[in-house]
Amino acid sequence: GEDVEQSLFLSVREGDSSVINCTYTDSSSTYLYWYKQEPGAGLQLLTYIFSNMDMKQDQRLTVLLNKKDKHLSLRIADTQTGDSAIYFCAEIGGYQKVTFGTGTKLQVIP
Amino acid sequence: DTGVSQDPRHKITKRGQNVTFRCDPISEHNRLYWYRQTLGQGPEFLTYFQNEAQLEKSRLLSDRFSAERPKGSFSTLEIQRTEQGDSAMYLCASTARGGANVLTFGAGSRLTVL
Numbered sequence: 001g002e003d004v005e006q007s008l009f010l011s012v013r014e015g016d017s018s019v020i021n022c023t024y025t026d027s028s029s030t031y032l033y034w035y036k037q038e039p040g041a042g043l044q045l046l047t048y049i050f051s052n053m054d055m056k057q058d059q060r061l062t063v064l065l066n067k068k069d070k071h072l073s074l075r076i077a078d079t080q081t082g083d084s085a086i087y088f089c090a091e092i093g094g095y096q097k098v099t100f101g102t103g104t105k106l107q108v109i110p
Numbered sequence: 111d112t113g114v115s116q117d118p119r120h121k122i123t124k125r126g127q128n129v130t131f132r133c134d135p136i137s138e139h140n141r142l143y144w145y146r147q148t149l150g151q152g153p154e155f156l157t158y159f160q161n162e163a164q165l166e167k168s169r170l171l172s173d174r175f176s177a178e179r180p181k182g183s184f185s186t187l188e189i190q191r192t193e194q195g196d197s198a199m200y201l202c203a204s205t206a207r208g209g210a211n212v213l214t215f216g217a218g219s220r221l222t223v224l
Contacts, residue, residue, distance in 0.1 A: 042201070042215045043201070044215070045214075088153070096141065096166075098155065100154075
C-alpha cells in the first residue's frame with residue numbers, strides 16, 4: 001500500500017520548536033515533501049528532501065529522513081503564529097504518483 | 111505566467127447532474143495531476159497525465175469520473191450523475207518533467223451536490 005500517516009494535531013507555544021512526524025510506506029520514493037495549507041488557501045510546497053539524504057536544513061526548517069523506518073519529520077524552529085496551518089507530507093511513487101498524508105494541524109499559541 | 115488556473119471556483123449542482131471542471135496548468139509544465147480533498151483530509155490522488163497521456167488513475171475512482179487532456183495543455187475532469195458523496199474540493203496541480211517533481215497547485219474547484 002501507499003498510505004502516508006501523520007498525527008492529526010499539534011499545539012505549541014510561540015517561540016518553541018515544532019516537530020511534525022510522518023510515516024510513509026513506499027520505499028522506492030525518490031523524493032519526500034512537506035506542503036503547507038493555510039486556511040482558505042491552496043497547498044504550497046514548503047520543502048522537500050531527496051531520498052539519499054538524511055537531513056536538509058532551510059532557514060527555520062529542518063527535515064529528517066529515516067529510510068530504514070520510513071519516517072520523515074519536519075522541525076520548525078522558533079515557531080511563529082504565522083506558522084499556524086495544516087502540514088502535509090507526501091511521497092512520490094511509481095509512475096510519478098504523489099501521495100499525500102492526512103495532514104497535521106499546527107496551532108501556535110501566542 | 112499566472113500559475114495553475116481552475117474553473118469554476120465553486121459549483122453547486124443537484125444530485126444526478128453532470129459537472130465538468132477545467133484546469134489550465136503552468137504553460138511549460140507537461141505533468142498534470144487531479145486530486146480530491148474533503149474537510150479534514152489530505153488530497154486524495156485521482157489521476158495523472160504526462161502530456162496528453164493518462165498514466166495513472168486511482169483504483170478508487172468510479173466509472174462516473176473521467177479526465178482528459180487532449181492536447182497536452184489544459185485538462186478537464188467530468189463527473190457524471192453526481193452524488194452527494196462527490197461534494198469536495200477538486201484540486202489540480204502541475205509540474206515539469208524531471209527534477210524534484212514539485213507540484214504547483216491551483217486554488218481548487220469546490221463542488222457542492224445537493
